[in-house]
Amino acid sequence: MKIRNVLCFALVAGLFSFKRPADKSYQKLADGVVVKVAKPTAGSPQMVKVRVLADNIVQVSASPVEKFSEEPSLMVLENKNPNAHWQFQERKGKLVVSTKALRVEIGPENGAVAFFDQSGKQLLQENTQGQPAFAPVTLGTTQSYRLQKAFNVAPDEAFYGLGQHQAGLMNYRGWQVDLTQYNSVAVVPFLVSSKNYGLLWDNNSITKFGDVRPYQPLSTLKLYGKDQKPGGLTATYAFDPKTGKAPIVRPESEISYEFLEDQKEFPQGYKLDGGLMTWEGFIESAATGEHRFEMPSSGYVKVWIDGKLLLDRWREAWNPGLSVFKHPLQKGQKHAFKLEWNPDGGVSYLALRYLPPIPAADQNKIAFSSEAGDKMDYYFVHGQNLDDVIAGYRQLTGAAQVMPKWAMGFWQSRERYKTQDELTNVVKEFRRRKIGLDNIVQDWSYWKEDQWGSQEFDETRFPDPKGWIRELHDQHKVHFMISTWPKFYEGIDTYKEFDKKGLLYKTSIKEQIRDWIGKGYVSTFYDAFNPEGRKLFWDLLNQKLYHMGIDAWWQDASEPDILSNASIAHRKALMNPTYLGPADKYFNAYVLQHNKGIYEGQRNTNPKDRVFILTRSAFGGLQRYGAATWSGDIAATFEEMGRQIPAGLNFSLSGLPYWTTDIGGFFVENKYDRGPMTPDAQEEWRELNTRWYQYGTFTPLYRSHGQFPFREVFNIAPEDHKAYQSIVYYNKLRYRLMPYIYSLTGQVYHQHGTIMRPLIMDFGVDKNVQNIGDQFMFGPSLLVNPVYARHATTRSLYLPANTGWYNLYDGTYQKGGRQIEADAPYERLPxxxxxxxxxxxxxxxxxxxxxxxxxxxxxxxxxxxxxxxxxxxxxxxxxxxxxxxxxxxxxxxxxxxxxxxxxxxxxxxxxxxxxxxxxxxxxxxxxxxxxxxxxxxxxxxxxxxxxxxxxx
Incomplete structure (x- = not known):
C-alpha cells in the first residue's frame, strides 16, 4: 500500500493518527482502530475495523477490499457520540483496545479479533481456519460476497436467542439454526451466551448459525431396502384405501418434497389425499458418532432408527414446521430405519436430511454464515449478567416502549369474526359473564372477497364500522385491533395507486400466481424497503381505517409471505428487486421496514397514543417500533404447545420483550372440526385449551386465537366444567397481577428489562438450568412450569439452587437445587x-x-x-x-x-x-x-x- 493511498484513506476515514511499522499498518480513529491486514489470504479480510461504542460494546467490521462499504445498518441505530473511555497499545505483536470492561486484541497479520474481560479471561475468539470469510457471488447484476465467520468458544458454553425457532431447542450448542424468515420462524440475529456476552450479527440476508456445514441428503449415506439390498430405501406409496389401487413400491435414495415446486416429484398418478407413505430399510454412515437430522414436515410423521421412535408429530398440511432429532450411528454398521408419513391433505410437505458428527477439531467452534453482504459487521456486547447483555442490544438497536396498559390484559380473537354483530356479541358475552377482556381482534377478510388490499370493510357485513368501533369503546370498554396485510389484489384501486409509483413487487403478477380465496386472485406485496412505499401504506391505513378509532394493528404475513411454501429461490424472486438492492441481500429485513412505516406514520399522525403492532415475524431492532410478535400459524397439539415455550424464551433472550402464541393453537386436527367431536376428542380439546390458557396467562401478551372450534372460554366448555373454571381463574389472576405486570412493562423501557425470563437469566451460576426450556420466570418472582401433556396430574420440574421456593397457591416452602415432582391437577399449573x-x-x-x-x-x-x-x-x-x-x-x-x-x-x-x-x-x-x-x-x-x- 503506497503512502499516498494510506493518507487518502486516512482522510476519508477521519483518522487522527497513522502508524506503519515494517510488517503492519493501522490507523487510530476517534472511536477505535482500522487495521490493514498484513498477510491476507484468498477470501480473508483486507481491512478490519474495531470501534468502541460503550465500555462493554465493540463493533467489528471486516472488508474484502481496501475500503469499507458505507451502507447504513437497518438494525443498528447510528451512534454519533460514543461515550466510552478506551486505550490503545501494541502488546506482544497484538493491537490492543481496552475499556473499563473489555480488552480486545487484533492480530495484525490476519485481522483476527479476540475478546477478554478485564480480568484477562477470554470470552470469544475469531477462528481463522476453515472456510473463507468472503466468497464472491453475483446477484443478478450486483456483485456481493457470501460471508462466514467462525469463533472459538468454551467447552461448557451454551447459546440462546436468535429469534423464535420452533424445533423444540433451548440451547443451540451443537445444532444448526436456520435464520430464514418463515411463518412461525422469526429471525433476530442476536446470539446470547451463557458466559454473559452477546453477538449481534448485522446482516440482512439468509443466515445459518452454529454448525453451518450444509445438511446432506440421505443419498450420501449407504441405503438399503427392507430386503437389505443396496441402492435405496424401500418406498411404499399406498393410495387411499377407497380407491382400491395397489401401492407403488420403489427404491428411493432421497426424501425431498419440501416446497410447492417439489409436489410434481411424487410418483406419477399418486394422490396424497388419503394416502400413506413409508420409507423402510437400513442406513449406513461412513462416520461414527451422533448424527443430527432435520425434517420440515406437515401431516402426521413418525421416524424410527434402530427401533427407537425419534419423532412423532402432526402439523397442518399447508404449513410445514421444522423438527430436529439426533441418533448415534456406527461407521460401517447398518441401522434399521423407518419413516411413516400420512400427509393429511391433498398438498403436503416432507424432507429429510442430516449432518454427520461434528469433527473433533470443531467441537468448540460456532459460526455465522450469510448469503450476501458487502462487508462483515458484528457487535460484541458484554455484561455482568444477561440483563446487561440485553440492555446492550437495545442500546444498539433501540429501546422497547412501554406498551399501553390495556395491551397487558386479555385479548380475544378468532379466525375470524365474519360480521360486526358476531364480534360485538362475543364482547357482550364476556361482559355479561364478568370475564376480563381488553382487546377484541378483527382478523382478515373483512373486505369484499375480491378487494384484498383495499382496507375497506364489506358494508354488507360491516355496515357501520365507525359507529361499531365507537360502540365497542364507549359502551363495552374494549379496544379494537384489526388485521392488515402488505398485500394487494391485481387491478384494485389501491393496487393501481402503488403500481403507478413503482412500489410493488411484480414477479407474482407476471407469473399470475393465484391465492386460495374463492376462484383464486392474483396478488403481490408492496416494497417496504422504499420509504415512499412505507409512507403510502401508512397513508392508506390512516385514510381508510385509523380515523375510525382503530387502537392497534395486526400485521400478518410480514415475512413477507407472498407465496406460502415456495422454494427459497422463488421467494427471493417474488420480492426482487427491492428498493435497496437484490432480495438476496435484504431478505430477512422486510418485517422491520414494514413495521417502521406504520410506527412512524402513526406517531406523526397522532403523537398522543402509543402505537401497538402485533406482527408475524421479527428482526433486529423491531422492538423500537412498538411491535410485538406472535408465533405464527401453529398446530393445536400438546406437542406443539411444548415447542412454544423454548421458542418464546429464546425470543426474549434475543432482546425483544413482547411475545405471544395463539392460545389453543391455530389449526386443528380433523377430529376437532370435521363434524361433531367424539366425547374423548372434546375432552382432549378442553384439556389442551385449559393447559394452554394456563401457560398463556404468564406470557408477556395474553391472547387467544385460532380457527374453528371457537376459542372463547364459553365456547370451549360450560361453566360447571373444570376447563371453564380454570381458564376464568387464571384470567382473574392475570388482572389481579396488573400492578406487577405493568411495573414489568415499565422496566422494559426504563431499565431494558425482560418480562418472560429463561432460568439462565437469573440462575446462570446453576449449571442445571442451561438446557431447561420448559420453565421460566415471569418477572423476578414467579416460577412458571407449564403442563403440556394430556392427562398429566404432576410434572417434573427443577427448583433452581441458592434460594428457596414457595408454592403460590398454598404458601408452603421448600429449598431449591433439586428436581421435584410437583402437583399439577387439571385446574392448575405449578x-x-x-x-x-x-x-x-x-x-x-x-x-x-x-x-x-x-x-x-x-x-x-x-x-x-x-x-x-x-x-x-x-x-x-x-x-x-x-x-x-x-x-x-x-x-x-x-x-x-x-x-x-x-x-x-x-x-x-x-x-x-x-x-x-x-x-x-x-x-x-x-x-x-x-x-x-x-x-x-x-x-x-x-x-x-x-x-x-x-x-x-
Whole structure:
C-alpha cells in the first residue's frame, strides 16, 4: 500500500493518527482502530475495523477490499457520540483496545479479533481456519460476497436467542439454526451466551448459525431396502384405501418434497389425499458418532432408527414446521430405519436430511454464515449478567416502549369474526359473564372477497364500522385491533395507486400466481424497503381505517409471505428487486421496514397514543417500533404447545420483550372440526385449551386465537366444567397481577428489562438450568412450569439452587437445587414464588383501566431481603418519555423483618395520590395460601412519603 493511498484513506476515514511499522499498518480513529491486514489470504479480510461504542460494546467490521462499504445498518441505530473511555497499545505483536470492561486484541497479520474481560479471561475468539470469510457471488447484476465467520468458544458454553425457532431447542450448542424468515420462524440475529456476552450479527440476508456445514441428503449415506439390498430405501406409496389401487413400491435414495415446486416429484398418478407413505430399510454412515437430522414436515410423521421412535408429530398440511432429532450411528454398521408419513391433505410437505458428527477439531467452534453482504459487521456486547447483555442490544438497536396498559390484559380473537354483530356479541358475552377482556381482534377478510388490499370493510357485513368501533369503546370498554396485510389484489384501486409509483413487487403478477380465496386472485406485496412505499401504506391505513378509532394493528404475513411454501429461490424472486438492492441481500429485513412505516406514520399522525403492532415475524431492532410478535400459524397439539415455550424464551433472550402464541393453537386436527367431536376428542380439546390458557396467562401478551372450534372460554366448555373454571381463574389472576405486570412493562423501557425470563437469566451460576426450556420466570418472582401433556396430574420440574421456593397457591416452602415432582391437577399449573419476593396484587378487574389500584395487596415472601419497584404512568400515551411517570420502591429487610414502602419518585397527570397497601407476610414454616379475602397482617395508608412497619 503506497503512502499516498494510506493518507487518502486516512482522510476519508477521519483518522487522527497513522502508524506503519515494517510488517503492519493501522490507523487510530476517534472511536477505535482500522487495521490493514498484513498477510491476507484468498477470501480473508483486507481491512478490519474495531470501534468502541460503550465500555462493554465493540463493533467489528471486516472488508474484502481496501475500503469499507458505507451502507447504513437497518438494525443498528447510528451512534454519533460514543461515550466510552478506551486505550490503545501494541502488546506482544497484538493491537490492543481496552475499556473499563473489555480488552480486545487484533492480530495484525490476519485481522483476527479476540475478546477478554478485564480480568484477562477470554470470552470469544475469531477462528481463522476453515472456510473463507468472503466468497464472491453475483446477484443478478450486483456483485456481493457470501460471508462466514467462525469463533472459538468454551467447552461448557451454551447459546440462546436468535429469534423464535420452533424445533423444540433451548440451547443451540451443537445444532444448526436456520435464520430464514418463515411463518412461525422469526429471525433476530442476536446470539446470547451463557458466559454473559452477546453477538449481534448485522446482516440482512439468509443466515445459518452454529454448525453451518450444509445438511446432506440421505443419498450420501449407504441405503438399503427392507430386503437389505443396496441402492435405496424401500418406498411404499399406498393410495387411499377407497380407491382400491395397489401401492407403488420403489427404491428411493432421497426424501425431498419440501416446497410447492417439489409436489410434481411424487410418483406419477399418486394422490396424497388419503394416502400413506413409508420409507423402510437400513442406513449406513461412513462416520461414527451422533448424527443430527432435520425434517420440515406437515401431516402426521413418525421416524424410527434402530427401533427407537425419534419423532412423532402432526402439523397442518399447508404449513410445514421444522423438527430436529439426533441418533448415534456406527461407521460401517447398518441401522434399521423407518419413516411413516400420512400427509393429511391433498398438498403436503416432507424432507429429510442430516449432518454427520461434528469433527473433533470443531467441537468448540460456532459460526455465522450469510448469503450476501458487502462487508462483515458484528457487535460484541458484554455484561455482568444477561440483563446487561440485553440492555446492550437495545442500546444498539433501540429501546422497547412501554406498551399501553390495556395491551397487558386479555385479548380475544378468532379466525375470524365474519360480521360486526358476531364480534360485538362475543364482547357482550364476556361482559355479561364478568370475564376480563381488553382487546377484541378483527382478523382478515373483512373486505369484499375480491378487494384484498383495499382496507375497506364489506358494508354488507360491516355496515357501520365507525359507529361499531365507537360502540365497542364507549359502551363495552374494549379496544379494537384489526388485521392488515402488505398485500394487494391485481387491478384494485389501491393496487393501481402503488403500481403507478413503482412500489410493488411484480414477479407474482407476471407469473399470475393465484391465492386460495374463492376462484383464486392474483396478488403481490408492496416494497417496504422504499420509504415512499412505507409512507403510502401508512397513508392508506390512516385514510381508510385509523380515523375510525382503530387502537392497534395486526400485521400478518410480514415475512413477507407472498407465496406460502415456495422454494427459497422463488421467494427471493417474488420480492426482487427491492428498493435497496437484490432480495438476496435484504431478505430477512422486510418485517422491520414494514413495521417502521406504520410506527412512524402513526406517531406523526397522532403523537398522543402509543402505537401497538402485533406482527408475524421479527428482526433486529423491531422492538423500537412498538411491535410485538406472535408465533405464527401453529398446530393445536400438546406437542406443539411444548415447542412454544423454548421458542418464546429464546425470543426474549434475543432482546425483544413482547411475545405471544395463539392460545389453543391455530389449526386443528380433523377430529376437532370435521363434524361433531367424539366425547374423548372434546375432552382432549378442553384439556389442551385449559393447559394452554394456563401457560398463556404468564406470557408477556395474553391472547387467544385460532380457527374453528371457537376459542372463547364459553365456547370451549360450560361453566360447571373444570376447563371453564380454570381458564376464568387464571384470567382473574392475570388482572389481579396488573400492578406487577405493568411495573414489568415499565422496566422494559426504563431499565431494558425482560418480562418472560429463561432460568439462565437469573440462575446462570446453576449449571442445571442451561438446557431447561420448559420453565421460566415471569418477572423476578414467579416460577412458571407449564403442563403440556394430556392427562398429566404432576410434572417434573427443577427448583433452581441458592434460594428457596414457595408454592403460590398454598404458601408452603421448600429449598431449591433439586428436581421435584410437583402437583399439577387439571385446574392448575405449578407456580412457585422465589424466596425474597414482593408480589403486588390489585383489585379484580373486567379490563385494565376499569378502576385505579387504590388498594394493593402486597404478598411478602420472607427468607431473604426483597425489593420491588411499583411503576405507574398515564397508561396510553408517550409522556413517560418526557419523565411523566412515578415509581414507589418497596423493600423488605429480612434481619429486622421490616417492610418499607419508600418515597414516591416522579409525577404525572391523574396520578393516584393516596392508596392503601394491605400486607400478607409469608415465611418458611408459616404458609399462607393466596386468598384475596383473607385478613391482612398489616395495613399501610400511603400518600407518597416513606413508611416502614415491622412484620409479625
Amino acid at each position: 407456580l412457585f414464588v422465589k424466596e425474597g419476593s414482593i408480589l403486588p396484587f390489585g383489585p379484580e378487574l373486567q379490563y385494565a383501566l376499569e378502576k385505579p389500584a387504590d388498594i394493593i395487596t402486597l404478598y411478602v415472601y420472607g427468607g431473604k431481603d426483597a425489593r420491588f419497584e411499583l411503576y405507574e404512568d398515564e397508561n396510553t400515551n408517550y409522556n413517560y418519555e418526557q419523565g411523566k411517570f412515578a415509581t414507589i420502591p418497596i423493600t423488605y429487610h429480612e434481619a429486622s423483618k421490616t417492610l418499607t414502602v419508600g418515597k414516591r419518585q416522579g409525577d404525572f397527570d391523574g396520578m393516584l395520590r393516596n392508596r392503601t397497601f394491605q400486607v400478607v407476610y409469608v415465611q418458611p414454616g408459616r404458609a399462607k395460601p393466596l386468598n384475596f379475602e383473607a385478613k391482612p397482617d398489616a395495613t399501610i395508608a400511603y400518600s407518597g412519603e416513606a413508611k416502614s412497619i415491622k412484620l409479625p
